[in-house]
Amino acid sequence: MFTVAALYRFTPFDDPAALAPGIEAVARDGGVTGTLLLATEGLNGTVAGPGEGIAALLAHLRGLPGCADLEPKLSTATERPFARLKVRLKREIVTMGQPGVDPRAATGHYVSPSQWTEFIRDPEVAVIDTRNAYEVAIGTFEGAIDPGTDSFRDFPAWWAANRDRFHNRKIAMFCTGGIRCEKSTNWLLSQGVEEVYHLEGGILKYLEEVPEAESAWQGECFVFDGRVSVGHGLREGPHILCHACRRPIRPEDRQHPDYEEGVACHHCAAETSAEDKARFRERQRQIALARARGETHLAAEASED
Known part of the structure; x- marks a missing residue:
């Protein structure tokens, strides 16, 4: 263990x-x-x-x-x-790409895991998931808004295009461990948003502390390691990673006609060219050969980046 x-x-x-x-x-x-x-x-x-x-x-x-x-x-x-x-x-420990963002100066109000469920069920609160779309796809809080962003640096542009939707509403944001919310709440405060809140300790702390029977969480939480996802009590989830597109998939998704290990899944099969797939197949062949020798191929390690 x-x-x-x-x-x-x-x-x-x-x-x-x-x-x-x-x-x-x-x-x-x-x-x-x-x-x-x-x-x-x-x-x-x-x-x-x-x-x-x-x-x-x-x-x-x-x-x-x-x-x-x-x-x-x-x-x-x-x-x-x-x-x-x-x-x-790195230039930033989590990349937002916005000058002047400094969570040490100010962040939103923390909401503890024990208070979060009741807080986000308030109709005056707009709950925003600051994570990437592929993370949101396997689990999020009930009623949360998915910005559909591919990376955290896309969040400011999404907010600029959507801020009028949230006029006179409290903004509550959350992410996996809390770091993205430290930056995003500081940035919203700099944009003149007055009532900004975020989940203290992130989803991981919530799943650790809040019993499943009392939870507003739906699905699994994507994590950036070999477990791929965790659930309530931080139990390891069922997901595996497509090493072609790095999106989480369920074990049964390997039966989908578009799935080929290390080459494509049903999410990404239409997104890559024949040349891409040929390159991925060769990479997968080299990984298999390394495994047969009891070694770890560099391409397999790179899939964790």
Whole structure:
């Protein structure tokens, strides 16, 4: 059994590149894999490993500037959900692409998981899912609005085109772990929206704390690791990943005529050319050969990016 830690922290790092080697060393020593992103605005990532390795890494991270009270969302996985460790330097730890966005300055009002269900059922509240469309497709909160965005950087344009729909309404937003809402609520405040709220700890905290019988959540929650999805109690969900388009699919979707492992699924079969599919088939052939040798092919690892 592996411990999975999803975490983020907005805090100023003067020189994130100087922090990376120490983080990587502690993680490798503890058998931890996954991805950690570092930028001048802070830290973000999901990692997994033995309990002791995760504990050592979290202790190290809490020693970084402004990270003493770092609170990860912890869950478990029956199989290692990441093939390798990546510690990367980025311009943003979650990309919104909007100048001046600073969650350290101001964010929306937090709504605890225990209060969220009742809060979003208020007819004066507009509930907006800030995640990508493929995430929303497998699960969301009842009554939530799906912006249909392909990436988080598309959210500001969607809001600009739709803001009149929400005149004089409270805005409640949510995402997987909370990081996207930290930025989106700060941005909405800068746009003059006065009543902005977001789910404290994100969907993961809600699924961990709120009993299924009392829940307003419908479906599964997409996660960016080998488990693909989780449900109430953070139990591993049924989804697998199409490694051609990186969308979640159910095991039974492999029986669809459009499905070919590593090449296409019913979501993406019409989106790629014959040349694309030929390239994917060759990649899948190389992955199969590597597996037969007991190795992990780089293309299989890249599918986690």
